[in-house]
Amino acid sequence: MLKIISFLLLAVLAYSDILKIFAKSAYEKNKLIYLKKPYMIYNDEFFIQADKAIIKNRHSAEFKGNVILFYKNSILASNKVDVITKNNIKINYSFYYDRSLDVWFKNKISALKNQNILYFKNTVFSSCCVNDPDWYIYAKSGSYNKTTKYIRLYNLTLYIHNVPVFYFPFFFNSLNKQRRSGLLRPYIGYSVKEGFLYSQPIYFATSLRTDLQFTPTIRIKRGKGIYSTFRFVDSPYSFGIFKAGVFFDKNKYFTKYNLAHKKHFGYQFNYKRDKVFGNDKLYIDIKYANDVDYFYLNPKNYTFNQKYLTDKIITSKINYLKEFNNSVFGIYNRYFIDTSLLNNKKTLQVLPQINYHKFEKKHSLFFTSLDYSLYNYYSESGERYYLNTFFFPLSVNFNFFANILNLKISEILKSEYGNFYNSSVEPSYYFNAYTQFKFYSSFTKNTGFLHILSPQITFNLKNYDKTKINSDIINYSQIKNSVSFDLFQIFQKNSFYFDHTFHQFYNIADKKSEAMENQVNVNYKNFSISDNNKFDWNLKRTVYNASAVSYTFLLNKLTISHVYQYSPKLKSFDVRFDKGINKYKKLYFEYNYDMIKRYPKFWLFGINMSKKCWQYDFSFKKSLTPVLKENGISYNVDYILSFNINFYPIGGLKQSILFK
Numbered sequence: 001m002l003k004i005i006s007f008l009l010l011a012v013l014a015y016s017d018i019l020k021i022f023a024k025s026a027y028e029k030n031k032l033i034y035l036k037k038p039y040m041i042y043n044d045e046f047f048i049q050a051d052k053a054i055i056k057n058r059h060s061a062e063f064k065g066n067v068i069l070f071y072k073n074s075i076l077a078s079n080k081v082d083v084i085t086k087n088n089i090k091i092n093y094s095f096y097y098d099r100s101l102d103v104w105f106k107n108k109i110s111a112l113k114n115q116n117i118l119y120f121k122n123t124v125f126s127s128c129c130v131n132d133p134d135w136y137i138y139a140k141s142g143s144y145n146k147t148t149k150y151i152r153l154y155n156l157t158l159y160i161h162n163v164p165v166f167y168f169p170f171f172f173n174s175l176n177k178q179r180r181s182g183l184l185r186p187y188i189g190y191s192v193k194e195g196f197l198y199s200q201p202i203y204f205a206t207s208l209r210t211d212l213q214f215t216p217t218i219r220i221k222r223g224k225g226i227y228s229t230f231r232f233v234d235s236p237y238s239f240g241i242f243k244a245g246v247f248f249d250k251n252k253y254f255t256k257y258n259l260a261h262k263k264h265f266g267y268q269f270n271y272k273r274d275k276v277f278g279n280d281k282l283y284i285d286i287k288y289a290n291d292v293d294y295f296y297l298n299p300k301n302y303t304f305n306q307k308y309l310t311d312k313i314i315t316s317k318i319n320y321l322k323e324f325n326n327s328v329f330g331i332y333n334r335y336f337i338d339t340s341l342l343n344n345k346k347t348l349q350v351l352p353q354i355n356y357h358k359f360e361k362k363h364s365l366f367f368t369s370l371d372y373s374l375y376n377y378y379s380e381s382g383e384r385y386y387l388n389t390f391f392f393p394l395s396v397n398f399n400f401f402a403n404i405l406n407l408k409i410s411e412i413l414k415s416e417y418g419n420f421y422n423s424s425v426e427p428s429y430y431f432n433a434y435t436q437f438k439f440y441s442s443f444t445k446n447t448g449f450l451h452i453l454s455p456q457i458t459f460n461l462k463n464y465d466k467t468k469i470n471s472d473i474i475n476y477s478q479i480k481n482s483v484s485f486d487l488f489q490i491f492q493k494n495s496f497y498f499d500h501t502f503h504q505f506y507n508i509a510d511k512k513s514e515a516m517e518n519q520v521n522v523n524y525k526n527f528s529i530s531d532n533n534k535f536d537w538n539l540k541r542t543v544y545n546a547s548a549v550s551y552t553f554l555l556n557k558l559t560i561s562h563v564y565q566y567s568p569k570l571k572s573f574d575v576r577f578d579k580g581i582n583k584y585k586k587l588y589f590e591y592n593y594d595m596i597k598r599y600p601k602f603w604l605f606g607i608n609m610s611k612k613c614w615q616y617d618f619s620f621k622k623s624l625t626p627v628l629k630e631n632g633i634s635y636n637v638d639y640i641l642s643f644n645i646n647f648y649p650i651g652g653l654k655q656s657i658l659f660k
Contacts, residue, residue, distance in 0.1 A: 023053070032056060038063065040083075046071050048081065069112075074098050074146055076112070094120075095130075098146065101175050101649055102612075103127045105144065118144045125153070127648050128613035135160045135614055135647060137171075149176035151650075175649050179205040184213070185651055189302035191658040194253075195221030199299030209233045217299040223249040225264070227299055238273030238282075247297045259293075266294035280322040287314050291339045303642065303656040312340040330355040345380040352376055360395075367395040375418075385473055387418035393436075408438040411463075418473040430467040432479045436460050449493035456486040462509075480509040497523040513537040515544075526552045541566065555580020571595040585609040599624055599635065606642075614652075616645040 024037035033055035040048040040061075051065030061083045069076040069089075078094040089112040096105040096118060104127070107120035120143070126136035139153040151173055158166040174180060184201035191197065199217035206212050210232045218224040225247030233239045244267040254262045266289030273282045289295065296308035314337040321330045332353040337344055358370040371391040378384050395410040412434055419427035440456040460482045469476055487502040499521050505514040515534040522529040527550070534544040548561035557578040564571050576590040589605040606619030619642050624635040639659040646652030 048083070050081070071146065074100075076118075096144075098149075101127075101149065103175065103649065104130060116145060116147050118146065120144075123153075125151075126613065128611070133613075134611065139171075148174065150174045171650075173650055179211060181205050185653070187217075187299050187302040188653070188655045189304065189657065190655075191219075191304050193221070193658075194219040194304065197302055197304075199302070201299070215299045217247070217297070219297075221250075222253045223247060225297065235273065235275075237275045238271070240269070240271035242270075243268040245294065245298075247294070261291050261293070263290070264293040264297055265290055276320075277322075279324065280320065282321075283317065283319040285317045287316050288337070289314055289339070302654065303640070304658045313338055326361060327356065327358045330357075346383070347379060348383065349378045350375060351378050365396050367397070369393055383420075385418060385420040385423075387416065387473060390415040404441055404443075406440050408436075408440070410436040410438070412436055414479070416474045416476070420471070420473075426468070426470050428468060428470045428474045430465070430469070430474065430476050432465040432467075433463045434460050434479050435463060450490065451492075452488075452490040454488045458484045458486075460484075480507055482507050482509075495523075495525050497521075528552075536566075539566070543567070555583065555586070569596055572601065584611050612648065614645070614647045616643070616652075618643045 020041045022039045023035035026033060026035050035053040035055070038050055038053040047070040048063060048067065050063035050067040053061055053063045055061050063081045063083065065079065067078045067081045069081070074097065076094055076096045078091045080092040082090040091107070091110045091112065094107050094110050096107070103125070105118070105120060106124040108122040110118060110120035112118055121141050123139050123142055124136050125139065126133040128134045128136070136159050137153060137156050138159060139156040141155070142151065142153040144151050153171040154169070156168055156171055157164050181204045184203050186201070187197070187199040189197035197219050199215050201213055201215045204212040210230070213229040215227045217227065225245060227245030228243065230242045246263065246265040249259060249262045266287070269284060269286045271282070271284040276282050292309055292312060301308065316335040318333040319330065321328060332355065334350040336347050336349060338347050341347070354374040356372045360367050360369040373389040375387040377386070390413070392413045393410045395408055398407040400407070415429070415431040417427060417429040419425065437459040438456065442454045445451045460479070462479050462481055465479060467476065482505060484503070484505040487500070489500050491498040501519040503517040515536045517534050519532045520530065529549050531547040532545070533542060536543045542564070543566040545564045548559060550557060550559040559576045561574045572592060572594050574590065574592045576588065579587040581587065585608070587607050591603045592601045594601050602621060602623035604619055604621035606617060608617045609615060621640045623638050623640070640656055642656040644652070644654045
């Protein structure tokens with residue numbers, strides 16, 4: 001016991017007053033102190049335990065057998081550790097695990113400096129299962145800072161399922177999610193038409209609340225440009241983004257495709273803020289571009305997605321919303337740029353739109369609410385007019401038969417009034433009043449099975465109507481006596497689930513019904529069925545139907561869907577099959593066929609895998625797009641190879657290659 005006490009005193013003197021060593025037993029021989037089951041504590045953060053240890057002198061110790069080092073969220077295991085000083089630790093063979101990131105290192109030789117930086121040789125690094133990792137990186141040397149999470153690897157090789165697939169001379173990266181300046185993951189793609197695409201984002205953490213990003217981009221056959229993004233946070237309740245960019249087409253590309261612009265440029269400003277002057281909100285979304293190619297050429301569009309080119313309208317918005325005294329006041333501004341026109345002098349703008357809404361409030365037996373809107377339409381060519389809308393319901397509720405039946409009676413006033421500025425044309429307006437009776441209820445039964453039934457029937461009865469229409473400013477829809485029926489129900493028992501939504505509107509005055517709508521979802525064990533149907537009583541036919549049937553067995557899933565639309569004509573058939581190889585990996589195939597034009601719209605097949613330590617998705621797609629040519633209808637055929645692979649936590653790669 002005296003020897004153990006003297007040893008503890010020796011340890012305190014040798015290192016510091018914050019280092020302690022305990023052991024199950026200790027004895028001294030030839031000026032060496034031998035310990036059994038030692039346990040060392042430094043600064044209440046750093047721990048070492050082992051089967052045995054030898055204190056060689058006042059500045060070094062050797063730990064052997066099942067040596068484990070604990071430091072904050074890290075664990076390091078080895079068979080032998082030499083502690084030369086408390087800031088210099090040599091490890092012959094070690095296993096290091098960072099619990100905060102769920103990553104590990106296996107090293108033949110390593111050293112720990114200042115208990116923060118781990119230097120190693122011949123290391124294996126991964127975040128997958130230790131015994132048989134799906135992927136790992138072998139490096140001849142490197143280092144890892146446990147505080148900053150910064151990793152350096154030299155002469156490294158990436159192995160997937162023990163097969164070397166990639167070599168690189170060095171790899172520097174921070175596994176920490178904290179913002180810092182540097183290069184971000186590039187965007188890479190390939191198109192036969194535009195050539196190889198490469199965009200390299202350069203990120204600057206300019207301050208705690210701001211950052212700046214420049215992204216030079218090049219499309220080998222088309223041209224080059226640069227896009228920039230500035231992000232900022234100016235309060236705890238707001239954030240903003242400013243984007244700008246320019247892209248220059250090559251002369252050859254510009255001439256070949258007869259483009260309207262050789263230079264594509266634009267900018268975007270987006271800002272959202274709550275609590276500007278209290279309980280309010282501000283939203284700004286301003287966009288400008290000389291053509292929509294500015295958005296299509298965005299560096300992130302490495303898949304050459306054509307959706308950017310379908311909408312020719314660029315919309316800017318500035319909205320402000322203020323809530324007070326059970327009311328909401330809003331000002332909305334919308335500015336449109338039609339890029340298909342040479343100029344937008346005749347394009348109508350909404351500057352501004354003013355809305356006032358008063359929430360429903362109870363006054364004795366009655367409930368009231370109010371909606372008022374003012375629209376100001378403007379164009380540079382001089383066309384200007386205004387429109388007022390007014391909506392006011394007065395309601396009262398009744399309950400019958402112990403709340404089984406509910407009745408809501410509303411008297412509704414609705415009006416619109418508008419005209420051109422400085423015009424001799426008389427104003428257009430309408431004013432109508434109608435009474436609405438709404439009967440509704442809800443029933444629930446839960447005895448061996450669950451059944452919820454919520455029916456509702458609504459009567460609209462016209463009381464007063466005055467109309468004067470002198471222009472197309474007002475989109476007038478005459479109020480007529482009508483009735484509508486709505487139903488929602490759920491039925492569930494064991495593995496069987498069924499829900500149904502029904503809607504039917506009938507115009508009493510014209511004795512005409514609108515389309516009957518039914519939506520059904522059914523799940524039973526491995527089967528799933530959904531159907532959305534609209535039936536037109538006047539045409540005596542279904543005008544829309546979307547249905548899908550799926551069956552899941554083992555790890556596989558088969559889905560067959562069909563979409564039909566009467567006008568405009570649409571009829572397509574789609575089948576998708578997912579073949580599960582295991583709970584992480586699956587193969588998938590999808591085929592879509594246009595049943596009207598009788599051609600396959602697309603087919604694709606691919607493989608997908610998702611684990612915690614890595615994910616990937618590879619697919620190949622063939623799509624056909626009909627085009628009208630001089631010799632008749634033809635098709636543009638695109639072949640798209642896409643892959644997305646990500647190794648946690650070091651990152652990955654996304655790429656698409658477009659063949660025409």
